[in-house]
Amino acid sequence: MNVLIVGANGQIGRHLVDILKEEGKHKPVAFVRKEEQVKDFENKGVEARLGNLEDSVDEIKDRMADIDAVVFTAGSGGSTGADKTLLIDLDGAVKTVEATKAAGIDRFVMVSAFKADDRDQWNEDIKPYYVAKHYADMWLMDSSLNYTIVRPGMLENEESKGTITASTDIGTPEDFSIPRVDVAKVIAASLDTEATYEKAFDLVTGKDEISDALNKL
Template sequence: MTTLVIGANGQIGRQFCELAEAADLPIRAMIRDVAQQPWFQERGIETVIADLEGELDGAFDGCDQVIFTAGSGPHTGPDKTLLIDLYGAIRAADLATERALSRFIMVSAMRAERPLEAPEKLRPYMAAKHAADAHLRVAPVPHVILKPGRLIDEPVTQRVATSLEETGGENSVSRANVAHALLHLAQARDLLNREFVLLDGERPIAEALS
């Protein structure tokens, strides 16, 4: 069955879509407008036009799980954070419940449960992630919540950690490793109602996220 990728045009989303296509994992990339389609079409990836701030329901047709890796981005204000990172995530989780999907895989953030400890500019984002995660935890749809640390653009290693104790306090993770972790989670159908912190580390992804 098909995995709907919400946030497919983002930095992590694009990397995940390429990995999924190479692994023959059926996916549908949700994008906001046709101008974003060529990149996906060139790689043979199915797309659907939908918007977290508008019509969304039809994107779920024929899908059995969702990966939510959308984000309002660093250059928007708290209004977009509320509409996309919070309300958009809640709408998507509710639709997954209504459609009786098998799983909802959420890309959240490490320490989202402590938004007041984040840098001031990040507090609305972390609060939105915290609230969206809380909604997903009590939703009927089975879930996996992935909590990456500080995102960096380093080469993939496929070696990760799931706690600061493992890394000696280093709190970063490459976007490439997040994308590979999402591929593992998308294929590991037996993982239900689990949460994982994700950092760059020394353990293979399949071992760490088990």
């Protein structure tokens, strides 16, 4: 599959590009918002397309020619305010879902946030972020697309541990962290793992191999 990675220049996105390129099973296509980012990916032998999540649905759809699956791993970042969270994490995600449908693409993987489905678990300090993720996820689930929603715990820049816990009802684990590279590995594995289709699940470091954990969903 040709996989459009929205947010490819982010930390998870860059890991995912590298994983897909190395595995050779699917072709990564980077969706980025700066010309220099396009050049960076092209220098690595990765196709890149220039776009902006504040553009119209039609403009986003125009970047989806010959794409078979879309991964949304974009985010406004921790240094922005609630306005950008609304425009990128919520409306940008929704517009990407709408563009995917309009382009006739069926497969969509969303990177969300741990316990985004449970308002009682939201961190008050970043509540607008959880609101954005919650409603973007709901929009995707109601879209008729073949979705997978990955809700990772606290993201770390650690080396891959390679083992996870993935569950639609994970409870409250003592350690709810996970390396970003392992999130990217889960996304890559989820693309064509049928057990993840039309599923939303929380994700942390655990004891199961990635393929085993996903197939138990």
